[in-house]
Amino acid sequence: GDAHESSEVVVSEVQLYGDVALRFVSGTAIDQGELSFLPGYVAAVDAGAKQTETKTFGIISLDHCVGNVPDLLETVEYLHRATGFHEFAEFTAKDVGTVDSGLNSMVLACNSEKVLLPLNEPTTGGRRKSQIQTYLDQHNGPGVQHLALKTNDIFSTVRAMRDARGGFALMDRPREEYYDALRSRLGEDALSAAQVEECRELGILADRDDQGVLLQIFTKPVADRSTLFLEVIQRIGCEVELPAQPEDISGAGAPGGLPQKRVEQTPGCGGFGKGNFHELFRAIEEYETKAGINKI
Structure with missing residues:
Protein backbone atom coordinates (compact mmCIF):
# COMPACT_ATOMS: atom_id res chain seq x y z
CA GLY A 1 0.00 0.00 0.00
CA ASP A 2 0.95 3.71 0.06
CA ALA A 3 2.48 3.44 3.53
CA HIS A 4 4.94 0.81 2.35
CA GLU A 5 5.93 2.87 -0.70
CA SER A 6 6.31 6.30 0.92
CA SER A 7 7.47 5.56 4.47
CA GLU A 8 11.00 5.86 5.74
CA VAL A 9 12.55 3.87 8.56
CA VAL A 10 15.84 3.97 10.43
CA VAL A 11 17.68 0.65 10.77
CA SER A 12 20.59 -0.05 13.10
CA GLU A 13 22.25 -3.36 13.97
CA VAL A 14 24.30 -4.68 16.88
CA GLN A 15 26.28 -7.89 16.53
CA LEU A 16 25.06 -10.49 19.03
CA TYR A 17 27.26 -13.57 18.52
CA GLY A 18 28.84 -15.20 15.48
CA ASP A 19 27.17 -13.76 12.38
CA VAL A 20 23.88 -13.05 14.21
CA ALA A 21 22.79 -9.40 14.50
CA LEU A 22 20.06 -7.71 16.52
CA ARG A 23 18.29 -5.21 14.26
CA PHE A 24 16.53 -2.12 15.60
CA VAL A 25 13.95 -0.51 13.30
CA SER A 26 12.19 2.79 14.02
CA GLY A 27 9.87 5.10 12.11
CA THR A 28 6.54 6.90 12.37
CA ALA A 29 4.67 4.35 10.24
CA ILE A 30 5.97 1.52 12.43
CA ASP A 31 4.92 3.30 15.63
CA GLN A 32 1.44 3.79 14.17
CA GLY A 33 1.15 0.15 13.13
CA GLU A 34 0.98 0.92 9.41
CA LEU A 35 3.94 -1.22 8.31
CA SER A 36 4.04 -5.00 8.36
CA PHE A 37 7.39 -5.14 6.51
CA LEU A 38 10.11 -2.73 5.39
CA PRO A 39 9.39 -0.03 2.76
CA GLY A 40 9.90 -1.22 -0.80
CA TYR A 41 8.80 -4.77 -0.04
CA VAL A 42 5.42 -6.21 -1.01
CA ALA A 43 3.58 -9.34 0.02
CA ALA A 44 4.69 -12.35 -2.00
CA VAL A 45 1.83 -14.14 -3.75
CA ASP A 46 2.12 -17.37 -5.71
CA ALA A 47 0.74 -16.39 -9.11
CA GLY A 48 -0.31 -19.98 -9.82
CA ALA A 49 -2.27 -20.39 -6.60
CA LYS A 50 -5.67 -19.14 -5.56
CA GLN A 51 -5.67 -16.04 -3.36
CA THR A 52 -6.01 -17.51 0.12
CA GLU A 53 -5.28 -16.30 3.62
CA THR A 54 -1.71 -16.95 4.71
CA PRO A 243 -4.03 1.11 33.22
CA ALA A 244 -7.39 2.27 31.91
CA GLN A 245 -7.49 4.37 28.74
CA PRO A 246 -10.07 7.14 28.12
CA GLU A 247 -12.07 4.91 25.77
CA ASP A 248 -12.10 2.17 28.43
CA ILE A 249 -13.45 4.50 31.12
CA SER A 250 -16.21 5.75 28.83
CA GLY A 251 -17.39 2.17 28.45
CA ALA A 252 -17.50 2.39 24.68
CA GLY A 253 -17.94 -1.05 23.22
CA ALA A 254 -18.14 -2.77 26.60
CA PRO A 255 -21.18 -4.92 27.48
CA GLY A 256 -23.70 -2.99 29.55
CA GLY A 257 -21.63 0.18 29.33
CA LEU A 258 -19.11 -1.13 31.88
CA PRO A 259 -15.46 -0.06 31.61
CA GLN A 260 -13.48 -2.41 29.37
CA LYS A 261 -10.65 -4.12 31.25
CA ARG A 262 -7.42 -4.67 29.35
CA VAL A 263 -4.97 -7.32 30.44
CA GLU A 264 -1.48 -8.27 29.33
Whole structure:
Protein backbone atom coordinates (compact mmCIF):
# COMPACT_ATOMS: atom_id res chain seq x y z
CA GLY A 1 0.00 0.00 0.00
CA ASP A 2 0.95 3.71 0.06
CA ALA A 3 2.48 3.44 3.53
CA HIS A 4 4.94 0.81 2.35
CA GLU A 5 5.93 2.87 -0.70
CA SER A 6 6.31 6.30 0.92
CA SER A 7 7.47 5.56 4.47
CA GLU A 8 11.00 5.86 5.74
CA VAL A 9 12.55 3.87 8.56
CA VAL A 10 15.84 3.97 10.43
CA VAL A 11 17.68 0.65 10.77
CA SER A 12 20.59 -0.05 13.10
CA GLU A 13 22.25 -3.36 13.97
CA VAL A 14 24.30 -4.68 16.88
CA GLN A 15 26.28 -7.89 16.53
CA LEU A 16 25.06 -10.49 19.03
CA TYR A 17 27.26 -13.57 18.52
CA GLY A 18 28.84 -15.20 15.48
CA ASP A 19 27.17 -13.76 12.38
CA VAL A 20 23.88 -13.05 14.21
CA ALA A 21 22.79 -9.40 14.50
CA LEU A 22 20.06 -7.71 16.52
CA ARG A 23 18.29 -5.21 14.26
CA PHE A 24 16.53 -2.12 15.60
CA VAL A 25 13.95 -0.51 13.30
CA SER A 26 12.19 2.79 14.02
CA GLY A 27 9.87 5.10 12.11
CA THR A 28 6.54 6.90 12.37
CA ALA A 29 4.67 4.35 10.24
CA ILE A 30 5.97 1.52 12.43
CA ASP A 31 4.92 3.30 15.63
CA GLN A 32 1.44 3.79 14.17
CA GLY A 33 1.15 0.15 13.13
CA GLU A 34 0.98 0.92 9.41
CA LEU A 35 3.94 -1.22 8.31
CA SER A 36 4.04 -5.00 8.36
CA PHE A 37 7.39 -5.14 6.51
CA LEU A 38 10.11 -2.73 5.39
CA PRO A 39 9.39 -0.03 2.76
CA GLY A 40 9.90 -1.22 -0.80
CA TYR A 41 8.80 -4.77 -0.04
CA VAL A 42 5.42 -6.21 -1.01
CA ALA A 43 3.58 -9.34 0.02
CA ALA A 44 4.69 -12.35 -2.00
CA VAL A 45 1.83 -14.14 -3.75
CA ASP A 46 2.12 -17.37 -5.71
CA ALA A 47 0.74 -16.39 -9.11
CA GLY A 48 -0.31 -19.98 -9.82
CA ALA A 49 -2.27 -20.39 -6.60
CA LYS A 50 -5.67 -19.14 -5.56
CA GLN A 51 -5.67 -16.04 -3.36
CA THR A 52 -6.01 -17.51 0.12
CA GLU A 53 -5.28 -16.30 3.62
CA THR A 54 -1.71 -16.95 4.71
CA LYS A 55 -1.46 -19.99 6.96
CA THR A 56 -0.25 -18.85 10.37
CA PHE A 57 -1.28 -22.01 12.27
CA GLY A 58 -2.27 -19.70 15.12
CA ILE A 59 1.26 -18.36 15.65
CA ILE A 60 1.01 -14.80 17.03
CA SER A 61 4.58 -13.73 17.81
CA LEU A 62 8.21 -14.67 18.37
CA ASP A 63 8.52 -15.38 22.09
CA HIS A 64 12.30 -15.74 22.34
CA CYS A 65 15.43 -16.49 20.31
CA VAL A 66 18.01 -18.89 21.79
CA GLY A 67 21.70 -18.72 20.94
CA ASN A 68 24.54 -21.21 21.50
CA VAL A 69 27.94 -19.73 22.35
CA PRO A 70 31.27 -21.19 23.50
CA ASP A 71 31.65 -18.84 26.50
CA LEU A 72 28.49 -17.72 28.28
CA LEU A 73 29.89 -15.08 30.65
CA GLU A 74 32.03 -13.46 27.96
CA THR A 75 29.00 -13.14 25.67
CA VAL A 76 26.73 -11.88 28.46
CA GLU A 77 29.23 -9.20 29.51
CA TYR A 78 29.56 -8.05 25.90
CA LEU A 79 25.78 -7.86 25.42
CA HIS A 80 25.38 -5.92 28.67
CA ARG A 81 27.74 -3.29 27.26
CA ALA A 82 26.43 -3.35 23.67
CA THR A 83 22.67 -3.48 24.30
CA GLY A 84 21.96 -2.76 27.97
CA PHE A 85 19.98 -6.00 28.24
CA HIS A 86 19.75 -7.38 31.80
CA GLU A 87 19.67 -10.88 33.28
CA PHE A 88 16.15 -12.34 33.30
CA ALA A 89 16.77 -15.97 34.34
CA GLU A 90 19.65 -18.42 34.81
CA PHE A 91 20.06 -22.22 34.74
CA THR A 92 23.17 -24.28 35.45
CA ALA A 93 24.23 -27.77 34.44
CA LYS A 94 22.93 -28.97 37.83
CA ASP A 95 19.42 -27.88 36.83
CA VAL A 96 19.36 -29.51 33.41
CA GLY A 97 20.89 -32.11 31.12
CA THR A 98 21.25 -35.87 31.15
CA VAL A 99 24.01 -38.15 32.37
CA ASP A 100 25.68 -37.68 29.01
CA SER A 101 25.59 -33.96 28.27
CA GLY A 102 24.49 -30.59 29.58
CA LEU A 103 24.58 -26.83 29.41
CA ASN A 104 24.69 -23.61 31.36
CA SER A 105 22.09 -21.06 30.31
CA MET A 106 21.19 -17.42 30.94
CA VAL A 107 18.27 -15.38 29.61
CA LEU A 108 18.80 -11.70 28.78
CA ALA A 109 15.96 -9.20 28.37
CA CYS A 110 15.47 -5.61 27.25
CA ASN A 111 14.00 -3.04 29.65
CA SER A 112 10.39 -3.93 28.80
CA GLU A 113 11.32 -7.65 28.88
CA LYS A 114 9.41 -8.18 25.64
CA VAL A 115 12.62 -9.18 23.84
CA LEU A 116 14.11 -12.31 25.42
CA LEU A 117 17.48 -13.74 24.36
CA PRO A 118 18.43 -17.00 26.12
CA LEU A 119 22.08 -18.07 25.71
CA ASN A 120 23.58 -21.54 26.18
CA GLU A 121 27.16 -22.72 26.63
CA PRO A 122 28.34 -26.37 26.64
CA THR A 123 29.51 -28.24 29.71
CA THR A 124 32.21 -30.90 29.72
CA GLY A 125 32.90 -34.12 31.61
CA GLY A 126 30.03 -36.26 30.31
CA ARG A 127 30.29 -39.55 28.46
CA ARG A 128 29.66 -37.68 25.23
CA LYS A 129 29.92 -34.15 23.93
CA SER A 130 27.30 -31.69 25.05
CA GLN A 131 24.73 -31.09 22.34
CA ILE A 132 25.67 -27.43 22.56
CA GLN A 133 29.24 -28.33 21.59
CA THR A 134 27.91 -30.50 18.76
CA TYR A 135 25.96 -27.47 17.53
CA LEU A 136 29.05 -25.23 17.71
CA ASP A 137 31.09 -27.80 15.77
CA GLN A 138 28.47 -28.38 13.07
CA HIS A 139 27.53 -24.71 12.78
CA ASN A 140 31.19 -23.68 12.68
CA GLY A 141 30.76 -21.34 15.63
CA PRO A 142 28.08 -19.58 17.67
CA GLY A 143 24.60 -19.03 16.25
CA VAL A 144 20.85 -19.31 16.79
CA GLN A 145 19.90 -22.69 18.27
CA HIS A 146 16.13 -22.27 18.06
CA LEU A 147 13.28 -19.81 17.66
CA ALA A 148 10.27 -20.08 19.98
CA LEU A 149 6.97 -19.28 18.24
CA LYS A 150 4.08 -18.31 20.50
CA THR A 151 0.45 -19.37 20.14
CA ASN A 152 -2.62 -18.94 22.34
CA ASP A 153 -3.83 -22.49 21.56
CA ILE A 154 -0.98 -24.95 21.16
CA PHE A 155 -3.31 -27.92 20.70
CA SER A 156 -4.96 -26.37 17.62
CA THR A 157 -1.61 -25.12 16.30
CA VAL A 158 0.11 -28.51 16.55
CA ARG A 159 -2.88 -30.32 15.00
CA ALA A 160 -2.86 -27.86 12.07
CA MET A 161 0.89 -28.31 11.61
CA ARG A 162 0.62 -32.09 11.67
CA ASP A 163 -2.24 -31.96 9.15
CA ALA A 164 -0.18 -29.74 6.83
CA ARG A 165 2.61 -32.37 6.72
CA GLY A 166 5.22 -30.02 5.35
CA GLY A 167 8.44 -28.22 6.10
CA PHE A 168 9.68 -29.98 9.20
CA ALA A 169 9.14 -32.92 11.55
CA LEU A 170 8.29 -32.68 15.25
CA MET A 171 10.42 -34.41 17.87
CA ASP A 172 9.30 -37.90 18.83
CA ARG A 173 6.64 -38.12 21.52
CA PRO A 174 7.98 -38.50 25.09
CA ARG A 175 7.62 -41.81 26.90
CA GLU A 176 4.32 -42.65 28.60
CA GLU A 177 5.95 -42.30 32.02
CA TYR A 178 6.43 -38.60 31.34
CA TYR A 179 2.67 -38.02 31.10
CA ASP A 180 1.81 -40.46 33.87
CA ALA A 181 3.83 -38.28 36.26
CA LEU A 182 2.91 -34.90 34.78
CA ARG A 183 0.11 -33.79 37.12
CA SER A 184 1.96 -34.94 40.22
CA ARG A 185 5.09 -33.08 39.06
CA LEU A 186 3.31 -29.85 38.15
CA GLY A 187 0.50 -29.97 40.70
CA GLU A 188 -3.15 -30.87 40.21
CA ASP A 189 -4.08 -27.23 39.56
CA ALA A 190 -1.68 -26.70 36.63
CA LEU A 191 -3.51 -28.68 33.94
CA SER A 192 -6.81 -30.51 33.79
CA ALA A 193 -6.88 -34.23 33.13
CA ALA A 194 -8.23 -33.47 29.64
CA GLN A 195 -5.33 -31.10 28.92
CA VAL A 196 -2.83 -33.74 30.03
CA GLU A 197 -4.41 -36.23 27.63
CA GLU A 198 -4.18 -33.72 24.78
CA CYS A 199 -0.51 -33.20 25.63
CA ARG A 200 -0.04 -36.98 25.59
CA GLU A 201 -1.82 -37.33 22.24
CA LEU A 202 0.18 -34.58 20.54
CA GLY A 203 3.56 -35.07 22.25
CA ILE A 204 3.48 -31.68 24.00
CA LEU A 205 5.70 -31.01 27.03
CA ALA A 206 4.53 -29.02 30.07
CA ASP A 207 6.26 -27.14 32.86
CA ARG A 208 5.49 -24.35 35.32
CA ASP A 209 7.05 -21.74 37.55
CA ASP A 210 5.53 -19.87 40.50
CA GLN A 211 3.61 -17.60 38.12
CA GLY A 212 2.18 -19.71 35.31
CA VAL A 213 2.26 -22.76 33.06
CA LEU A 214 4.29 -23.41 29.89
CA LEU A 215 3.29 -25.82 27.10
CA GLN A 216 5.94 -26.54 24.46
CA ILE A 217 6.92 -28.80 21.59
CA PHE A 218 10.08 -28.88 19.47
CA THR A 219 10.84 -29.75 15.88
CA LYS A 220 13.73 -31.88 14.77
CA PRO A 221 16.61 -29.88 13.25
CA VAL A 222 15.33 -28.23 10.09
CA ALA A 223 18.49 -29.02 8.07
CA ASP A 224 20.70 -32.09 7.71
CA ARG A 225 22.95 -31.04 10.59
CA SER A 226 22.11 -30.92 14.30
CA THR A 227 21.77 -27.15 14.39
CA LEU A 228 18.70 -24.91 14.05
CA PHE A 229 15.28 -26.14 15.18
CA LEU A 230 11.95 -24.52 16.11
CA GLU A 231 9.77 -24.50 19.21
CA VAL A 232 6.04 -23.82 19.54
CA ILE A 233 4.89 -22.61 22.95
CA GLN A 234 1.83 -21.46 24.84
CA ARG A 235 2.05 -19.56 28.12
CA ILE A 236 -0.89 -19.78 30.54
CA GLY A 237 -1.53 -17.33 33.38
CA CYS A 238 0.42 -14.27 34.59
CA GLU A 239 -2.16 -11.77 33.33
CA VAL A 240 -1.95 -8.25 34.75
CA GLU A 241 -4.51 -5.49 34.30
CA LEU A 242 -3.28 -2.52 32.27
CA PRO A 243 -4.03 1.11 33.22
CA ALA A 244 -7.39 2.27 31.91
CA GLN A 245 -7.49 4.37 28.74
CA PRO A 246 -10.07 7.14 28.12
CA GLU A 247 -12.07 4.91 25.77
CA ASP A 248 -12.10 2.17 28.43
CA ILE A 249 -13.45 4.50 31.12
CA SER A 250 -16.21 5.75 28.83
CA GLY A 251 -17.39 2.17 28.45
CA ALA A 252 -17.50 2.39 24.68
CA GLY A 253 -17.94 -1.05 23.22
CA ALA A 254 -18.14 -2.77 26.60
CA PRO A 255 -21.18 -4.92 27.48
CA GLY A 256 -23.70 -2.99 29.55
CA GLY A 257 -21.63 0.18 29.33
CA LEU A 258 -19.11 -1.13 31.88
CA PRO A 259 -15.46 -0.06 31.61
CA GLN A 260 -13.48 -2.41 29.37
CA LYS A 261 -10.65 -4.12 31.25
CA ARG A 262 -7.42 -4.67 29.35
CA VAL A 263 -4.97 -7.32 30.44
CA GLU A 264 -1.48 -8.27 29.33
CA GLN A 265 0.56 -11.41 29.97
CA THR A 266 3.88 -10.81 31.67
CA PRO A 267 6.91 -11.90 29.58
CA GLY A 268 8.38 -15.32 30.28
CA CYS A 269 5.23 -16.56 32.04
CA GLY A 270 5.69 -20.20 33.06
CA GLY A 271 9.46 -20.04 32.58
CA PHE A 272 11.55 -21.59 29.83
CA GLY A 273 10.89 -25.28 30.38
CA LYS A 274 13.68 -25.96 32.88
CA GLY A 275 11.80 -29.05 34.02
CA ASN A 276 11.78 -30.32 30.42
CA PHE A 277 15.44 -29.74 29.57
CA HIS A 278 16.18 -33.33 30.59
CA GLU A 279 13.43 -34.65 28.32
CA LEU A 280 14.49 -32.42 25.42
CA PHE A 281 18.13 -33.46 25.79
CA ARG A 282 17.12 -37.11 25.84
CA ALA A 283 15.11 -36.64 22.63
CA ILE A 284 17.98 -34.83 20.92
CA GLU A 285 20.44 -37.52 22.03
CA GLU A 286 18.19 -40.20 20.55
CA TYR A 287 17.82 -38.18 17.34
CA GLU A 288 21.59 -37.71 17.05
CA THR A 289 22.24 -41.39 17.74
CA LYS A 290 19.76 -42.48 15.04
CA ALA A 291 21.27 -39.96 12.63
CA GLY A 292 24.82 -41.11 13.41
CA ILE A 293 25.73 -37.77 14.97
CA ASN A 294 27.73 -37.38 18.20
CA LYS A 295 27.93 -41.09 18.96
CA ILE A 296 28.92 -42.21 22.45
